[in-house]
Amino acid sequence: MVLKQKFKLYYGFDIKELKKFKDGYLLKTGKEEYLLKKTKMSPAEIVFIFHCHQHLKDNKFVNFEKIIPTKDGCPYLRIDKMTYVLIEHFKKEPVELSEKQVISCIEFINSFHAASTNLKSAVGARYNVQYGKDRITARNMYSMFVKLKEKPQLIKNEKLRNIILRTIDSNIEYVKKALEILEDDRYLEVISRSMQENRFIHGKLTIYNIYKCYSKLRLANMFDLELNVREKDIATFVKSLIKIDKNFDFEECINKFYVTSYDNYKKCLVLAMILLPYEYFSLLKKIIRFRDLDWASEEFEEKFTSLCEKEQYKDKILASLH
Structure with a gap:
């Protein structure tokens, strides 16, 4: 009940169903499903990830598992000294490994890479730099x-x-x-x-x-x-x-x-x-x-x-x- 109240307070919508799921909670709000996932990432690391997600959406690449921010635009939530992120949860069907499907995956990856360029700096983000x-x-x-x-x-x-x-x-x-x-x-x-x-x-x-x-x-x-x-x-x-x-x-x-x-x-x-x-x-x-x-x-x-x-x-x- 406490979690439902906090969720309503920070995210602004009611939970119809709540259950434990792996390292977090599976939430249902009407037709939508979300996963409130526990993470060991620091707030600065989460800000970087969320900044990249926003960049992809701004560049018209939207087919990915997104972080849902709070009403105040924060990409994470602190509950009992633990850090959580709310992400979309959707039915996942594995990709068939046919030649046609592999080509579709390559085109999809190319689209992702085309959208992931020209990232601007973000205040408070800890960038994960792995060059070289x-x-x-x-x-x-x-x-x-x-x-x-x-x-x-x-x-x-x-x-x-x-x-x-x-x-x-x-x-x-x-x-x-x-x-x-x-x-x-x-x-x-x-x-x-x-x-x-x-x-x-x-x-x-x-x-x-x-x-x-x-x-x-x-x-x-x-x-x-x-x-x-x-x-x-x-x-x-x-x-x-x-x-x-x-x-x-x-x-x-x-x-x-x-x-x-x-x-x-x-x-x-x-x-x-x-x-x-x-x-x-x-x-x-x-x-x-x-x-x-x-x-x-x-x-x-x-x-x-x-x-x-x-x-x-x-x-x-x-x-x-x-």
């Missing part, structure tokens, strides 16, 4: 992988040490090739152009964050927006398709993003970002951090084995770059 982070991460990956290969004794658990030694060479090759592309001066040109355009991207643009809603495509999970190059979004999208279908024609798919401005380096940049073994890197960091992992060695063995099997598609990408 892939190059920095790739350098860190290469340094760690080479060090572990030279000093495998850093991994205390013998079983884990053996499985890492069996898999690390291929991952060194992935990072080495990706670094060749990321260290190219043209990467800085791509970043510079994106910065001049004041561009933001989705940040987690997998096929699973594109849905059908009333026969139209719609973007979900709009809370990881960042200032970065669009190639990062393209790489995330293409990678999600390859994981579903290992025989997916990734080069043809990437080419469709650049119908009017084809640039072979940009295609290589997308492939480099797909090559970077972020999940493998993350597992290694955990193992090094905990050092003695006898208590969890079997679990990590399974994770490494499963991950390396799933990422065999990277050999095909590596071959296409040689």
Whole structure:
């Protein structure tokens, strides 16, 4: 009852139905549904996300999961020392992975990227700036992988040490090739152009964050927006398709993003970002951090084995770059 009263006070409409839903509450107000979602984001981070949402709407891109502001225009709500955001909640139908539907998704993503340029500054916003982070991460990956290969004794658990030694060479090759592309001066040109355009991207643009809603495509999970190059979004999208279908024609798919401005380096940049073994890197960091992992060695063995099997598609990408 208290929540319903606060909702009426801050948002101005009555709740017909209220129930717990994941990390928040599902609200129904007549025909509309909303999700009051608990978040660990700071108010300044939420202001940035909301500012990007407003920018998209101003540029006629409206098919996405939007934050609903309070009557006073605030994009978040504080309840019992917790921060919540109110977002639209709609019936989500997964996208069929037919050639026609993939092309529709590419056109949809291009429309999103066209609307996400020329972002103006916003007072009180904390901007999520990620330009050049892939190059920095790739350098860190290469340094760690080479060090572990030279000093495998850093991994205390013998079983884990053996499985890492069996898999690390291929991952060194992935990072080495990706670094060749990321260290190219043209990467800085791509970043510079994106910065001049004041561009933001989705940040987690997998096929699973594109849905059908009333026969139209719609973007979900709009809370990881960042200032970065669009190639990062393209790489995330293409990678999600390859994981579903290992025989997916990734080069043809990437080419469709650049119908009017084809640039072979940009295609290589997308492939480099797909090559970077972020999940493998993350597992290694955990193992090094905990050092003695006898208590969890079997679990990590399974994770490494499963991950390396799933990422065999990277050999095909590596071959296409040689």
